[in-house]
Amino acid sequence: MKVYDIPKDFKIKEIVRNSSQVVTLIFEGTLNSIPGQFVMLWLPEVDEKPISISLDDPEKNEIHLSIADIGPVTHKFCEEMKVGDSLGMRGPYGTSFSLSGEAARSSESVTTSSDPVQQSHAVQDSEQAGMTLQHVAMIGGGCGCAPMRYLAYEARKKGVEVDYYIGVRTKDLVMFEEEMTSIGCNVFVSTDDGTHGEKGFITQQLEKNLAAKKVDKIYTCGPEMMMKVVADIAQKNEIPAEISMERYMKCGFGICGQCCLDDSGLRLCKEGPVITGERALQSKEFGNYHRDKMGIKHSF
Amino acid sequence: MNLSTTFLGQKFPNPIVLASGILGVTAAGMTNVIKNGCGAVTAKSLAVKPRPGHPNPTVISNEHYMINAVGLSGEGLENAEAEFAKYKKNCPKNPLIASVISMKMEGFEAVTKRVNQTKADLIEVNISCPNVEDEFGRSFAALPETAYEATKIVKANSELPVIIKISPNVTSIVEIAKAVEEGGADAVNMGNTLGPGMVIDTHFKKPVLANKMGGVSGPAIKPITVKNVWQISQSTNLPIIATGGILTGNDAVEMFLAGASLVGIGSGVYYRGIEIFQKVNDEIQEYMEKENVGEIKDLIGFAHQ
Structure with a gap:
C-alpha cells in the first residue's frame, strides 16, 4: 500500500x-x-x-x-x-477494523511479549482466529458513523448481516439512515431528545437487542463515553469488540509521541486508532481523560 | 561483548539515547521506548510553562529526510514533573535526560532550577532549536558568545551534569564547541536538526509546514553529523552524544569511531519502526563480535588514531 x-x-x-x-x-x-x-x-x-x-x-x-x-x-x-x-x-x-474474526490489525508491536497487555491481545487473537462472522453490530455516535459506514459496505459485500446503530442528539444530526438501509443493514436510531428513532442513548438499544440475540462482533466509533459503555456491554456479553479511539495527533506516523496511551504507551496513530475493546478497557485513559496538543491532561 | 557504558557518571545499559522531540511527551511513551531496547531517554524540550506550538502540518517525511516545525509545544516542566517521576519508577536503570529551552537568555536560570526539582538524571540544554530565533533568525547556538553565555548560566544553576545540544548550522562547529566547553559544559549533543529547510507543494504552490520552514533530520544528514563529531572530538575534551541521521548499528559505530560516546535516535523511529532501538543494539553487538571489540569505549574516537 x-x-x-x-x-x-x-x-x-x-x-x-x-x-x-x-x-x-x-x-x-x-x-x-x-x-x-x-x-x-x-x-x-x-x-x-x-x-x-x-x-x-x-x-x-x-x-x-x-x-x-x-x-x-x-x-x-x-x-x-x-x-x-x-x-x-x-x-x-493506522490500524483497521477486522471483518475476519481477528482482533484489530496492527503494523507494529507496542511492547515486548512479556507485557501482560500484549499477551492478552495475543490470546484473544488465537481464540478468534478462523472464526467466520455472520452477524455484527456497528455503533456510531455522531460523526463516528463515518468509519462505520465504510465498514458496513465491506461487511455487506461479504454477506455479513449488519446491525447499524446511529446515536445522535437530535433529528437534524441523523446521517446515513436511508443509505445503510438501502445496502441491507438493520438500522437503529436513537436521539437524546426523542425527535427521531428511540429516545435515549443508542447503547440502550444495543443492550436490548443483544438480550434478544447476540452478535459475533461489535464495532464502535464516536464519543469516548459512549464507546466506554459499548466496550463494557461487549465485555459483559463476552462479545469481541473493536473500538476506534481518538487522541490529539501531529505526525500521524508514530514519532511525535502526542497520542500515546497510558500506561501501555500504545501510539494511537500507529497501533490505533482501532484497538480491541479489551485493550481499551485496560487503558486507564479510556473514558477518563485525554491530553491536549501541549500534553496537558483533561478529564472527559 | 558489552554494550553497557558510563556517561557523565551515569550507567547506561546500552549506548542508545532517545533523541528529544520523539515519543518523549509522556512517561508511558518513554517507557515503551525502553521496553523496545533503548538505553536512556531524553524528554521533549520543555520550558517552565506550557507552550502550544505550531498548527499542523508539523512533521512530514520521505525516504531521504524528515522536516519538522512542531514549535516546541509542551506541557511545561511544572506539569511534566509527574511524568518524569513515573518514568523513573518504571525504568530506574535507564537515565532520564530533561531537555530544556528558553526563548530569552535570562530564562535559562529559572528553567534549570526547575529541573533540579525533578527526577531527571541529566539536563540537556536545547540552545539550538531552529524554531526559536532572534530577530536575525539565529538560535543561541549560532554564535560562540551566546552559546558560552547560555552554558555558563545553566552550569551555575544546575545540580545535574550539563549537556549542551548544539546546532550543525554554523560556519565553525569547533568555535562553538570550544565556547561551550569554556562555559563549563560537561558534554555536548551534536546535534539538532539541519537547516531550517522548506518543502513547497507544487500543486497548491505553498509551503507544506504551517511554520513554512522546519528542521531537517533523517538519513540525509548523517555525513554532516559524522564530520561535526569528528571535529569536536579533535578540538575539545567534551564527551559527545551524536544525533542526526543514525538508522543502523553501522551508523552508530561510525559515530563512535568519530568520537561519540553515545548515539541519539529520533527520526529513525519513522524509518525502521519502534523496533529500531533493539535492532541497532543487535547490529552494534554483531559488529563488536565480528571486529572483536570488547566494549563501546574501545571504539570511541578510534578513527583519529
Whole structure:
C-alpha cells in the first residue's frame, strides 16, 4: 500500500450534505485503505486534521471523507470547499477494523511479549482466529458513523448481516439512515431528545437487542463515553469488540509521541486508532481523560 | 561483548539515547521506548510553562529526510514533573535526560532550577532549536558568545551534569564547541536538526509546514553529523552524544569511531519502526563480535588514531 507522508493533492468531485452538521467531501482517487484507517487532511496555510475515511472505492475511483463542522478548520472543510477544489492528504494511517474474526490489525508491536497487555491481545487473537462472522453490530455516535459506514459496505459485500446503530442528539444530526438501509443493514436510531428513532442513548438499544440475540462482533466509533459503555456491554456479553479511539495527533506516523496511551504507551496513530475493546478497557485513559496538543491532561 | 557504558557518571545499559522531540511527551511513551531496547531517554524540550506550538502540518517525511516545525509545544516542566517521576519508577536503570529551552537568555536560570526539582538524571540544554530565533533568525547556538553565555548560566544553576545540544548550522562547529566547553559544559549533543529547510507543494504552490520552514533530520544528514563529531572530538575534551541521521548499528559505530560516546535516535523511529532501538543494539553487538571489540569505549574516537 502506498502511504503519503508528504501531502498529496486530491480534487473534490462532489459534496454531499449528510446532516445539519456533517458534510461528505468526495474526492477523485483512491488510497487503497481499509475501514478504520484515517488521513491527515490539509488545508494549505490553515491546518491539518485527522479524518477517518468514510468510503474508499477503487472501482469508482472515489475517496469519501465525512466531516463534522465542529471547529474553525472543520468549518472551512464543510462550508468553504467547492467542487473542483483540492485538499492535501497524508495517509492512509493506522490500524483497521477486522471483518475476519481477528482482533484489530496492527503494523507494529507496542511492547515486548512479556507485557501482560500484549499477551492478552495475543490470546484473544488465537481464540478468534478462523472464526467466520455472520452477524455484527456497528455503533456510531455522531460523526463516528463515518468509519462505520465504510465498514458496513465491506461487511455487506461479504454477506455479513449488519446491525447499524446511529446515536445522535437530535433529528437534524441523523446521517446515513436511508443509505445503510438501502445496502441491507438493520438500522437503529436513537436521539437524546426523542425527535427521531428511540429516545435515549443508542447503547440502550444495543443492550436490548443483544438480550434478544447476540452478535459475533461489535464495532464502535464516536464519543469516548459512549464507546466506554459499548466496550463494557461487549465485555459483559463476552462479545469481541473493536473500538476506534481518538487522541490529539501531529505526525500521524508514530514519532511525535502526542497520542500515546497510558500506561501501555500504545501510539494511537500507529497501533490505533482501532484497538480491541479489551485493550481499551485496560487503558486507564479510556473514558477518563485525554491530553491536549501541549500534553496537558483533561478529564472527559 | 558489552554494550553497557558510563556517561557523565551515569550507567547506561546500552549506548542508545532517545533523541528529544520523539515519543518523549509522556512517561508511558518513554517507557515503551525502553521496553523496545533503548538505553536512556531524553524528554521533549520543555520550558517552565506550557507552550502550544505550531498548527499542523508539523512533521512530514520521505525516504531521504524528515522536516519538522512542531514549535516546541509542551506541557511545561511544572506539569511534566509527574511524568518524569513515573518514568523513573518504571525504568530506574535507564537515565532520564530533561531537555530544556528558553526563548530569552535570562530564562535559562529559572528553567534549570526547575529541573533540579525533578527526577531527571541529566539536563540537556536545547540552545539550538531552529524554531526559536532572534530577530536575525539565529538560535543561541549560532554564535560562540551566546552559546558560552547560555552554558555558563545553566552550569551555575544546575545540580545535574550539563549537556549542551548544539546546532550543525554554523560556519565553525569547533568555535562553538570550544565556547561551550569554556562555559563549563560537561558534554555536548551534536546535534539538532539541519537547516531550517522548506518543502513547497507544487500543486497548491505553498509551503507544506504551517511554520513554512522546519528542521531537517533523517538519513540525509548523517555525513554532516559524522564530520561535526569528528571535529569536536579533535578540538575539545567534551564527551559527545551524536544525533542526526543514525538508522543502523553501522551508523552508530561510525559515530563512535568519530568520537561519540553515545548515539541519539529520533527520526529513525519513522524509518525502521519502534523496533529500531533493539535492532541497532543487535547490529552494534554483531559488529563488536565480528571486529572483536570488547566494549563501546574501545571504539570511541578510534578513527583519529
